Amino acid sequence: MSDAIIGGKDRIAKRFAKLKAEGRAGLVTFITAGDPDPEASFEILKALPEAGADVIELGMPFTDPMADGPAIQEASIRALAAGMHMRKTLSLVRGFRDQDHDTPIILMGYYNPIYIYGVAEFLEDARNAGVDGLIVVDLPPEEDAELCVPTVEKGLSFIRLTTPTSDDKRLTKLVQNTSGFVYYVSVAGVTGAGSATNDQIVEAMARLRRHTDLPIAVGFGIKSAEQAAEVARQADAAVVGSAIVSKIAESLDENGKATDKTASMVTGLVRELADGVRNARK
Amino acid sequence: MTSAPTALNSYRALPDPDGHFGNFGGRFVAETLMPLILELEQAYKDAKADPAFQKELDYFLRHYVGRANPLYYAERLTEHLGGAKIYFKREDLNHTGAHKINNCIGQILLAKRMGKTRIIAETGAGQHGVATATVCARFGLPCTVYMGSKDIKRQSSNVFRMRLLGAEVKPVVSGSCSLKDAMNEALRDWVTNVEDTFYIIGTAAGPHPYPELVRDFQCVIGNEAKEQILEQEGRLPDQVIAAVGGGSNAIGLFHPFLDDKEIEVVGVEAAGHGVHTGKHAASLTAGKPGVLHGNRTYLLMDDDGQIKEADSISAGLDYPGIGPEHSWLKDIGRARYVPITDKEALEAFKLCSELEGIIPALECSHAIAQVMKEAPKMGKDKIILMCLSGRGDKDIFTVAEALGVEL
Structure with a gap:
């Protein structure tokens, strides 16, 4: 592997090792690529690490995000309306990588845009752009041959969602081809809906730890610094998506265009969340 | 890309244990739903x-839906078209008015x-x-x-x-x-x-x-129709026709006939304003394979894999995808899928109402429109069996609007 493409699961492992050494959990932030437009999205993306994001999930816009709530659906619609597509998503990552070599970027979304791009070509381009892993919502282990196995072979992580409906038998299957970290979706539902109680998270973490040594990130329904801190006491990372994306929506003018407040409103929230996460175990 | 019809040489043996019809089907859902x-x-x-x-x-x-429903010889439509004998499987007569x-x-x-x-x-x-x-x-x-x-x-x-x-x-x-x-x-x-x-x-x-x-629950359509046509004509039809949106009435009619290989199987898609206009719902005619709503199948989408909006006068056909078994039947060539425009469907809607005293749903009006093309080309000794999947009462406002009539 040449220097130019060092990354993939190595960058993710390095980041979680660093967090462990610092004795704290990480903050994983989600934004949709191209939301509200490609330029503003790039500004937000570049500002995330400095504001406290330890890992970045970048949503690949899709017309029919079946597992997402209204906030992330609307982010996809905004991005697509602004002319976003997969090649632009990858160039966004490339632009980010030119200046940040350490923050892992995970592309998150649905299978169809990848399938239409062509799996082999997509993986090649994604790796060259500096992508470290993928989360593809509608690819359960039953469909591993489609994308998961080729992704792992390419040296990228395929990060799996585990859920409250995953029993022990299912978890064995779920962690099989996964790498990087395991994402625990703490409530059965769409993104941005209700959140789990602390007891539920403690119980779920104990169950997951029996199945994997990988870091565990917990997400769904985390909206405030307090909630992020609570999760950060139990998990290796807290994932925040809808709250950040909603902040983008809030910052737009009456025509839905980015304003000079857009990037700063997002980084403001990310700073608060990062403070919560960083001080959680003190 | 497509698999042979299995060792038993049957078109009725799929899906495989993982839900695949050749390259189509599967289980593309969020993990929460997998269990x-x-x-x-x-x-x-x-x-x-x-x-x-x-x-x-x-x-x-039997007692609630009202099955078996009739297989009806559409005599006046047959005479009007001057070719093959036309039979309607009367799903419109079910309780609630459709299949x-x-x-x-x-x-x-x-x-x-x-x-x-x-x-x-x-x-x-x-x-x-x-x-x-x-x-x-x-x-x-x-x-x-x-x-x-x-x-x-x-x-x-x-x-x-x-x-x-x-x-x-x-x-x-x-x-x-x-x-x-x-x-x-x-x-x-x-x-x-x-x-x-x-x-x-x-x-x-x-x-x-x-x-x-x-499919299995809808196969009652084809199973009954097969028995009824044998009873009434002493033989199987030459062609079976049904409209396809997602494709449930069509697969229900087709499936029991698939292994009778001499029977021609025709699915009718909604071409909306015409396939060339881009405003249509003809995913098999003008789409390509992709993944949506849990399965791989033919879809209407752009070059980036974003799903396009379908367009049809018939709300029941207004879907940018199609059941995966139809995608497979198309690819292996066992069934032929053809487009019918809103305009053609409206003509068929009127003709069927006037000649047969049956107001058909706009969905199956697409199938009737195809029958209007096929029957005259076929000899009088040939038989077409079409699924009249629903009644058209629900559509009268849409049709009135399309015809410029104020109710």
Whole structure:
């Protein structure tokens, strides 16, 4: 592997090792690529690490995000309306990588845009752009041959969602081809809906730890610094998506265009969340 | 890309255990739903093997749905077209006025068996919504139907019907505000209510095992028709024709005839304003394989894999995808799929009403329009068997508007 493409699961492992050494959990932030437009999205993306994001999930816009709530659906619609597509998503990552070599970027979304791009070509381009892993919502282990196995072979992580409906038998299957970290979706539902109680998270973490040594990130329904801190006491990372994306929506003018407040409103929230996460175990 | 029709040389042996029809089908769903889908698969396997389940299903199909419905010789249409003899399988005469109830009875019996206490469904034209609301009333289960706001407007009588039956109709305002968006919303509901909820999918699409189980419940159409045509004509038809949106009435008619290889199988897609205009719902004619709503199948989409909005005068055909088994049948060449425009369907709607005294649904008016093309080309000794999948009362407002008539 040449220097130019060092990354993939190595960058993710390095980041979680660093967090462990610092004795704290990480903050994983989600934004949709191209939301509200490609330029503003790039500004937000570049500002995330400095504001406290330890890992970045970048949503690949899709017309029919079946597992997402209204906030992330609307982010996809905004991005697509602004002319976003997969090649632009990858160039966004490339632009980010030119200046940040350490923050892992995970592309998150649905299978169809990848399938239409062509799996082999997509993986090649994604790796060259500096992508470290993928989360593809509608690819359960039953469909591993489609994308998961080729992704792992390419040296990228395929990060799996585990859920409250995953029993022990299912978890064995779920962690099989996964790498990087395991994402625990703490409530059965769409993104941005209700959140789990602390007891539920403690119980779920104990169950997951029996199945994997990988870091565990917990997400769904985390909206405030307090909630992020609570999760950060139990998990290796807290994932925040809808709250950040909603902040983008809030910052737009009456025509839905980015304003000079857009990037700063997002980084403001990310700073608060990062403070919560960083001080959680003190 | 496509597999041979299996060692037994049958077109009726799929899906494979993972839900594939050749390259199509599969289980492309969020992990939260996987345990539910696996549970459903097992429950359906058990039910299929249980004679008591079949007996109960037969009972309700006979005494509640009103089966067997007739296979009707459309004599005046046949004379008018001057070619092949035309038979209609009269699914419009079922309780609730369309084929959709066949599947709903099957699925609600399954839901009961699984101990589920809440039903959700998506609907386009409202026929599946009405059928679902109907069986929910009959079996005493609460029912939520997701329907695109665009469809709510053009199918207001069905919306009222569902509400009379006690169902909650939830308008869907995302995306194109039609069937695909209703399906997205139903999936979102299901992922949120995993413990108690059963999702009655209305067409032979979605993640495995839905395409298989919906097909099996709709095969009553083809099985009856086969018996009836043998009784009335002493032989099988030369051609079977049905309209395809998601494709459940079509696969229900086609499947029992697939291994009679001399029979030509024709599916009719909605070409809306015309395939060349881009405003249509002809996913097999003008789409390509992709992944949506749990299965790989032919879809309407752009070069980036973004799903396009479908367009058809018929709300029931207004879907940018198609059941995966149809995609397979197209690719292996066992079935032929053809487009029919809104205009052609309207002509057929009028002709059937005037000649046969049957007001057909706009969905199957597409099939009639194809019959109007096929029959004159065929000899008088030939037989076409078409699925008249539903009655057209629900469509009179749409048709009046299209014809410039004020009601």
